[in-house]
Structures are given as C-alpha cells and as structure tokens.
Amino acid sequence: MSKFLKKSTLTVGGIAAMLVVAFVQETAADQSAPYNLGREALPEEVAAWDIDVRPDGKGLPVGSGDVFTGEEVWIEKCASCHGDFAEGSGRWPVLAGGIGTLASENPVKTIGSYWPYLSTVYDYVNRAMPFGNAQSLTDDEVYALTAYLLYSNDIVDDEFTLSNDNFLEVEMPNTDNFYPDDRVEVEMPLFSVEACMSDCKTDVAITMRAAVVDVTPETDGDAEVEEAAADVEATEEPAAVAEVAVVEVAALDMELVAAGEGAFRQCKSCHQVGDKARNRTGPMLNNIVGNPAGSVEGFRYSGPMEEAAAGGLVWTEEELGAFLTDPRGYMQGTKMTFRGVRKPEDIAGLIEYLKSFEAD
Amino acid sequence: MTEQFKGVKPSRRAFLRGAAAVGGATAIGTSAAAEADPAITQMKPWNQFLGEGVDARPYGMPSKFEAHVRRQDVPWLTADPISSVNFTPLHEMDGIITPNGLCFERHHGGIAEVDPxxxxxxxxxxxxxxxVFTMEDLMRFPRENHVYFLECxxxxxxxxxxxxxxxxQYTHGMIHNVMYTGVPLRLLLEEAGVKTEGKWILPEGADASGMTRSIPMEKALDDCLVAFKMNGEALRPEQGYPVRLVVPGWEGNMWIKWLRRIEVGxxxxxxxEETSKYTxxxxxxxxxxxxxxMDAKSVITNPSPQAPITHGKGQTVITGVAWSGRGTIPRVDVTIDGGxxxxxARMSGPSMDKSMHRFYYEFDWDGSDLLLQSRAHDSTGYVxxxxxxxxxxxxLNSIYHNNGIQTWFVNSDGVAENVEIS
Structure with missing residues (x-):
C-alpha cells in the first residue's frame, strides 16, 4: 500500500520537477522537492540527532546540576585526562586557569580564559565527552559538569547550581575579544603588491635552524625505512620472539575474557592492548598480569609506582585487583586518576582479559 | 646533447633520440663507467622467472621498494593517536593528485567504521x-566531479x-588534493527547501566526536559537495566513508567526515571547533x-630535509606544490639564494580552481650552499x-593559517634543513 503511494507521488513529483527545472535554481525555496528523493524525517528521529546547543540557549534541555555533583562526576569520568581541578594531565587539554595570559608569550586558552560562550561547553561535553564514551552522560550530569568547570575557573562559587533557567545569566570573561575574519581588509592589500625579482636584499643570514630545536620524529630515519623494507621481506618468517618465549599459558575463561573486554572500554582512552599497543596516557598493558609493576618500557611512571616497583611489587591477580578497585587508595600519588572499578566481576573480567594479551 | 632533457619532460621518442645521441658522443657531464654495471650484465630474478598472476593482487598495492612512502605522525604533538594527525609525504610525490592511502588524517574521535x-x-x-536520505537516495541526485585541495x-x-x-611532510603535510565525486549540497538543500531566515548550516559527523561546524548559507549554496568518491573509488574510512562534506578552499576542519546531518539555522x-579551536x-x-x-601558499618538496640532493652538482630539479583557497596559482617564483x-618557475599539470598546482625549476647546481624558497602568486594578485x-x-600565537614562505638550507653535500633567514 505505502509502496504504491510512494510510487505515485514520485511520478507526480517527477513531472513537477520537469516543469520547473529551468527555474529551480532561482526559486528553490518556494518549490516542492525538485527530485522527490528521500523521505520526511520523523520528529523523534530529529530529536535523536539534533542535540546541538547555541549561545542563545536554543537546544538546551530542561535540567540542572550543582558544583558539588559536578565534582563527583568529574573525578570519576574526566579527571584522568583533565586533572582533578581541570588543570590538565600530560598533553590533554587544560580547561581552567590562564586568565590574563592571552597576549603573553605562553597563552593558556581555557574555558575561563578563552571560550566565548558557555553553550559551547554544554554542547561539547554532551556530544563528545567522556573521550571514548560519547553521549553517555545524563542532561543533569552535563549541567553539573558545566557548573563544576565554571567553578574551577572561578566564574561561580561552590554553592552554584546551573540550569536551563539561569544558563544565559552566566557571563564568560572573554566573550568580547573575538571578531570576524578581517584578512581581506587587513592583509590582502598588504600582500597583493608586485614582488621583487632581482637584487632584493643585500645580505642573507640563517637566523634559526630546525636541527637545533631537534623535535622531528626519528621514525622517518633510515633505520626505520630499512626496518620497514625488512618487514616486507620477512613476512613469511616466523617471529624470532616465538622461539625464546616458551611460556606455559593457563587456559583462559573465554566468557570472562569477553566480559572483561566490555569492561575495558572505560580504560581505552588511556590504555592500549594488542599487537600495536603503545604507551599513551597510561602504559600499554600487554604482559601485565604476573609481571613486575612499573616495568613497561618507555612509560614514565609516578614516583610512588617507581618506588613500589623497586620494592619488588608484582602484579599478581590479587595486587592488580586491589589496585583496580581503588587506584589512589591503593597507591597514593599514582598517575592513574581513574576512580576505580566498583564491581568485583568487572575486575575478574578485566584481569582475565588482560591475561589474554600475554606472549605465547 | 643532454640539454634536451632540460625544461620539458621528454616524450618516449625524444628520450630514444637523446639516448642514441648520448651513446654516439662522449657527452658533457656524463663519463664512461670504469666497470660494466652489474644491473645490466647480471641477470635478475625478474628477468628470468615468472611473476605473480592476475589473481594475486586483487587490490593493488605499491611496490615493496616504496614501503617508506607513508603517512607519519609526530607523537609528541598530541596526547594520544586517536585525536591526532598524521602527515602526507609530499616529498615522495609528484603531479598534483594525492593517492588515497597517502592523504593525511586528522580525527577527533578515531576512524569511524560506518556501515553504509x-x-x-x-x-x-x-x-x-x-x-532523511539513504546512501542510495544520495546517488540518485545529479553528481559532479571536482579536484580540490584540503588543507588543515x-x-x-x-x-x-x-x-x-x-x-x-611535517611542515606542510596536512594537505591533500583529490578528485571528488559528489552531489552539490545546494541540490540537497533545495530538496528540503530552505526557509528565507535560514542563513547558516551546521553539518555534523557520525563519529564519536560528533564533529560540527557552522557554515554560512552563501557558501553552502555555492560550491560545497556532499562527496562519496575520492579519486574514483569510495572514500577511505579515514576520510569519512561513506560520505563527507567538501568545502572548497576553506579550512579542512569544516569538511565534515562521516556526514550524517545538516541543520539549517x-x-x-x-x-x-570554531571557538576554542580554529580561532x-x-x-x-x-x-x-x-x-x-586558506591563503595562497607553496612549498618546495624536493629537495627538502627528507629528500636531499644525492647526485652531486650539475643538472638539478627543484619541484614543489602551490595552492590558494581563493582561486588558481598562475605563477610561482623560486629563489636559490635566499631571496x-x-x-x-615552470607550472606543469592542470590548473584548477582551489586545487593544488605543481611547479618545477631546473638549474645547473655548482655545488655551493643553497637557500631555497618558493613564493606563490594566486589569481587574485595575492603574493x-x-x-x-x-x-x-x-x-606569534596564531597557530592556524601559517602560509609564510618556507626556507630550506641545502649544503654542498646536498643535505637539506629547515631554517629561517633574515
């Protein structure tokens, strides 16, 4: 039935399109659909995707959240990358502070010092955070986190509650310091002049050299190129490592491994496992279970972790379980600011999952 | 007789003529080898034995001797490789088209693997x-083909x-130049019927960053494409498969990948991405x-630090690329003495609006130090x-839109370095 209907509208639409085709470009807004393609979006479909928020408050859902609640959510879901006070960790974004630095040699562009609109904070946290688990926060959690970010930027006090009602009352310090692109007026006349072709300067001196700064990755060097070529040649060869490591591997509980893989999602924004695993915010986690703590090559551990490693700490299932339950209670000063895994079954799963990344 | 190789790329016939001439006379700049070249006198396996058949490589890959030609990232630049960037190996390329597998990547939530x-x-x-359109609906609109550069x-x-x-690769490799096949965004907007108060669009991606940018309606109706093919084949996942927005001449961040929604406001x-970043x-x-x-810009790709001169003095080719977000590049100037x-320079290859252009400058290098620069002129007269x-x-704090002239210092050994000069 609906198929027939669609077909008949398509034919009518097709004729209409033929009739108006010459005028389509000028008067499109007033015409019916020129090609009669696609279908009308349902209101619930639009609602599912249209979550964007604008500076005038359009798009804000009804809800509220206070600084205190925001801090709790923050510590659990945000602090591992952005620091307890939004001061940033490693190269992850600094979100607080920096006021008065924008014209200095080292500008610190944070929500407080730089972002012109509060709606941007709500929109971005809601659409893209936490990194690796986007759109998992409730509306009230996003309000609470936004309130906490205002608090960490000294824009509101610790009693503050943010809601859709008072959202537009919040003033951002740097709103007025943006202006539209003026390159066409300011730069184009300056740079659209006849270019000198001969005897343009009297002397030329080198004033700066990249080799002195020396930040180019070495990975593009000859060694790696040769290594890559060797890789291509040697794909048929068995890996040399396999001969050395004859480790007895206890059979894994694959069901538990699968459960652990699910639980590991919350770890992924900082940790990698598998063939291509690299150290990121946290160390890569191949060969962790049963091995000495603080021993992943190339990762810079916290002082306390290095001390524990020097003291002979080994990540037995028991020790690792205790660490994962409450990282900062287990080891004060660890870089892992993750709040901890609450469910014991998740810890068992995680450990089993990590065991599946041991050398065999 | 070697001079006929200067300036123009020899046709096969010219090449044969030239080779015959060189064989006949002891040419200037060439010398007889002391010993016979084993590359000629020794039989190679590929001269004698059969290679793989047509069923061996259903999707062809570059020669194993080209394994070093690849995108490269700079680990210290970002907190992690998921929200990060890698760079197009410009020094390994020629012509104007970037092969799909070498187009630099910039993701904010990793590569979305979208089922079309x-x-x-x-x-x-x-x-x-x-x-709401399916991919099949999209393919029923009239399509266009255009070559455009995308620069971050x-x-x-x-x-x-x-x-x-x-x-x-690192200083200028956040660019690629690709032929896109896609539907003019104007046609999709006309299909929906933009209300008179609709002055802006907000394209949104389907990846975990939910990328969004505001674009003025004038641009949306002008030359934006909703593209599903690059260089003739489906977009690569890392370039937004199955569909991305093409915003010719404008900064790459606006070219929303994995495009799933366009809101009119x-x-x-x-x-x-238009407040905290990209301001x-x-x-x-x-x-x-x-x-x-994107302002007019150019760079010499060869020689450059990753591509030193290895042949010594004599006939030397300088080449590079130039582009402008405001039109074409009718002219590029090259200096070898620091300006x-x-x-x-000699432009070669098609000159298209908001596309990359290729230039060459050939000269007889005397083996002394070089300070190489290129300077693009675009069709608006901007230099x-x-x-x-x-x-x-x-x-000094601008981060974005640095289109300043690049300098390479080349020493007498042909080694090149990134420098700045007075």
Whole structure:
C-alpha cells in the first residue's frame, strides 16, 4: 500500500520537477522537492540527532546540576585526562586557569580564559565527552559538569547550581575579544603588491635552524625505512620472539575474557592492548598480569609506582585487583586518576582479559 | 646533447633520440663507467622467472621498494593517536593528485567504521521539509566531479615561532588534493527547501566526536559537495566513508567526515571547533574567528630535509606544490639564494580552481650552499608573504593559517634543513 503511494507521488513529483527545472535554481525555496528523493524525517528521529546547543540557549534541555555533583562526576569520568581541578594531565587539554595570559608569550586558552560562550561547553561535553564514551552522560550530569568547570575557573562559587533557567545569566570573561575574519581588509592589500625579482636584499643570514630545536620524529630515519623494507621481506618468517618465549599459558575463561573486554572500554582512552599497543596516557598493558609493576618500557611512571616497583611489587591477580578497585587508595600519588572499578566481576573480567594479551 | 632533457619532460621518442645521441658522443657531464654495471650484465630474478598472476593482487598495492612512502605522525604533538594527525609525504610525490592511502588524517574521535547500509543523512531545522536520505537516495541526485585541495588550518602551525620540524611532510603535510565525486549540497538543500531566515548550516559527523561546524548559507549554496568518491573509488574510512562534506578552499576542519546531518539555522552555533579551536589568537590577545579561507601558499618538496640532493652538482630539479583557497596559482617564483634573486618557475599539470598546482625549476647546481624558497602568486594578485611579514600582522600565537614562505638550507653535500633567514 505505502509502496504504491510512494510510487505515485514520485511520478507526480517527477513531472513537477520537469516543469520547473529551468527555474529551480532561482526559486528553490518556494518549490516542492525538485527530485522527490528521500523521505520526511520523523520528529523523534530529529530529536535523536539534533542535540546541538547555541549561545542563545536554543537546544538546551530542561535540567540542572550543582558544583558539588559536578565534582563527583568529574573525578570519576574526566579527571584522568583533565586533572582533578581541570588543570590538565600530560598533553590533554587544560580547561581552567590562564586568565590574563592571552597576549603573553605562553597563552593558556581555557574555558575561563578563552571560550566565548558557555553553550559551547554544554554542547561539547554532551556530544563528545567522556573521550571514548560519547553521549553517555545524563542532561543533569552535563549541567553539573558545566557548573563544576565554571567553578574551577572561578566564574561561580561552590554553592552554584546551573540550569536551563539561569544558563544565559552566566557571563564568560572573554566573550568580547573575538571578531570576524578581517584578512581581506587587513592583509590582502598588504600582500597583493608586485614582488621583487632581482637584487632584493643585500645580505642573507640563517637566523634559526630546525636541527637545533631537534623535535622531528626519528621514525622517518633510515633505520626505520630499512626496518620497514625488512618487514616486507620477512613476512613469511616466523617471529624470532616465538622461539625464546616458551611460556606455559593457563587456559583462559573465554566468557570472562569477553566480559572483561566490555569492561575495558572505560580504560581505552588511556590504555592500549594488542599487537600495536603503545604507551599513551597510561602504559600499554600487554604482559601485565604476573609481571613486575612499573616495568613497561618507555612509560614514565609516578614516583610512588617507581618506588613500589623497586620494592619488588608484582602484579599478581590479587595486587592488580586491589589496585583496580581503588587506584589512589591503593597507591597514593599514582598517575592513574581513574576512580576505580566498583564491581568485583568487572575486575575478574578485566584481569582475565588482560591475561589474554600475554606472549605465547 | 643532454640539454634536451632540460625544461620539458621528454616524450618516449625524444628520450630514444637523446639516448642514441648520448651513446654516439662522449657527452658533457656524463663519463664512461670504469666497470660494466652489474644491473645490466647480471641477470635478475625478474628477468628470468615468472611473476605473480592476475589473481594475486586483487587490490593493488605499491611496490615493496616504496614501503617508506607513508603517512607519519609526530607523537609528541598530541596526547594520544586517536585525536591526532598524521602527515602526507609530499616529498615522495609528484603531479598534483594525492593517492588515497597517502592523504593525511586528522580525527577527533578515531576512524569511524560506518556501515553504509545503516548510514542516513538528515536535513533539519529551518527547511520546508525535514528529510532523511539513504546512501542510495544520495546517488540518485545529479553528481559532479571536482579536484580540490584540503588543507588543515593548522598546517605549518608548529612553525609559527620558528623552524621546528625537519621535513616538508611535517611542515606542510596536512594537505591533500583529490578528485571528488559528489552531489552539490545546494541540490540537497533545495530538496528540503530552505526557509528565507535560514542563513547558516551546521553539518555534523557520525563519529564519536560528533564533529560540527557552522557554515554560512552563501557558501553552502555555492560550491560545497556532499562527496562519496575520492579519486574514483569510495572514500577511505579515514576520510569519512561513506560520505563527507567538501568545502572548497576553506579550512579542512569544516569538511565534515562521516556526514550524517545538516541543520539549517538563522545564526551560527559557535561550537567547540570554531571557538576554542580554529580561532586565530593575535598579538593583542584578541582573536579572529571564522577564518575560513586558506591563503595562497607553496612549498618546495624536493629537495627538502627528507629528500636531499644525492647526485652531486650539475643538472638539478627543484619541484614543489602551490595552492590558494581563493582561486588558481598562475605563477610561482623560486629563489636559490635566499631571496636575493628570484626565477619564475615552470607550472606543469592542470590548473584548477582551489586545487593544488605543481611547479618545477631546473638549474645547473655548482655545488655551493643553497637557500631555497618558493613564493606563490594566486589569481587574485595575492603574493605569499614571508613568515616575518605574517608575524608582523598576527604575532606569534596564531597557530592556524601559517602560509609564510618556507626556507630550506641545502649544503654542498646536498643535505637539506629547515631554517629561517633574515
């Protein structure tokens, strides 16, 4: 039935399109659909995707959240990358502070010092955070986190509650310091002049050299190129490592491994496992279970972790379980600011999952 | 007789003629080998034995001897490789088209692996009809083909304060130039019927970053494409498969990948990527926003730090690329003495609006130190400025839109380095 209907509208639409085709470009807004393609979006479909928020408050859902609640959510879901006070960790974004630095040699562009609109904070946290688990926060959690970010930027006090009602009352310090692109007026006349072709300067001196700064990755060097070529040649060869490591591997509980893989999602924004695993915010986690703590090559551990490693700490299932339950209670000063895994079954799963990344 | 190889790329016939002539006379600049070349006198396996059949490589890959030609990232640049960037190996390429597998990547939430059967494109907001299209629907609109460069606004951003990275891959490799096949965005918007108060669009991606940018309606109706093919084949996942927005001449961040929604509104949204990022902080602490157009720019790709001169003095080819977000590049100048004297380079290959252009300058190198620069002129009359000219206007904190002239120092051994000069 609906198929027939669609077909008949398509034919009518097709004729209409033929009739108006010459005028389509000028008067499109007033015409019916020129090609009669696609279908009308349902209101619930639009609602599912249209979550964007604008500076005038359009798009804000009804809800509220206070600084205190925001801090709790923050510590659990945000602090591992952005620091307890939004001061940033490693190269992850600094979100607080920096006021008065924008014209200095080292500008610190944070929500407080730089972002012109509060709606941007709500929109971005809601659409893209936490990194690796986007759109998992409730509306009230996003309000609470936004309130906490205002608090960490000294824009509101610790009693503050943010809601859709008072959202537009919040003033951002740097709103007025943006202006539209003026390159066409300011730069184009300056740079659209006849270019000198001969005897343009009297002397030329080198004033700066990249080799002195020396930040180019070495990975593009000859060694790696040769290594890559060797890789291509040697794909048929068995890996040399396999001969050395004859480790007895206890059979894994694959069901538990699968459960652990699910639980590991919350770890992924900082940790990698598998063939291509690299150290990121946290160390890569191949060969962790049963091995000495603080021993992943190339990762810079916290002082306390290095001390524990020097003291002979080994990540037995028991020790690792205790660490994962409450990282900062287990080891004060660890870089892992993750709040901890609450469910014991998740810890068992995680450990089993990590065991599946041991050398065999 | 070697001079006939200068200037123009020899046709096969010219090549044969030239080779015969060289064989006949002991030519200038060439010398007889002391011993016979084993590359000629010794039989190679490929001369004798059969190679793989047509069923061995159903999707062809480059020769194993080209394994070093690849995108490369700079680990210290970002907190992790998921929200990060890698760079096109410009020094390994020629012509104007970037092969799909070498197009630099910039993701904010990793590579979304989108199933096209489960992908939808929605148009909502200030339109007469809020619409949903499948990929099949999209393919039924009239399509167009265009070659455009895509440059990240942060290309050369690490070089604002001075020479930092040794290689044009790193200094200029956040660019690629591809032929897109797609539907003019105008047709999709007309299908939905934009209301008169609809002045802006907000394209949105389906990846975990939910990327959004505000684009003025004038541009949306002008030359934007909703593209599903690059260089004739489906978009690569890392370039937005199955569908991305093409915003010719404007900064790459706006070319939303994995495009799933276009909202029409009466004002811009001021989302994260157009406030916190991609705004240009100037010396006085104020910032320019909506700096969409990419200024004219060029770079010498060979020689460069990753591609030194290895053949010694004599006949030498300098080549590079140039582009402008405001039109074509009718002219590029090259200097080998740090800007005392300039020479007009030879442009070769198609010259298309908002596409990359290729230039060459061939000369007889005497083996002395070189300070190489290129300077693009675009079709508006704009001339690529020096880095110092840019800094005088914008200060040192701008990060984005650094289109200043690049300098390579080449020493007598042919080794090249990224430098700045007075």
């Amino acid at each position: 059967a489960e992908h939808r494109i929605m148009i909502n907001g200030l339109v007469d009809r809020e619409l 606004a942060a290309n050369s951003g690490m070089e604002w304060r001075g020479a930092q990275l040794n290689g044009c 009466d004002q811009p949204w001021h989302h994260r 240009d902080l100037l010396g006085d602490g104020r910032a320019r926003r909506f700096t969409w157009e 005392v004297n300039w020479h007009q 690529q400025p020096t880095k110092d000219q840019l800094r005088a206007v914008r200060g």
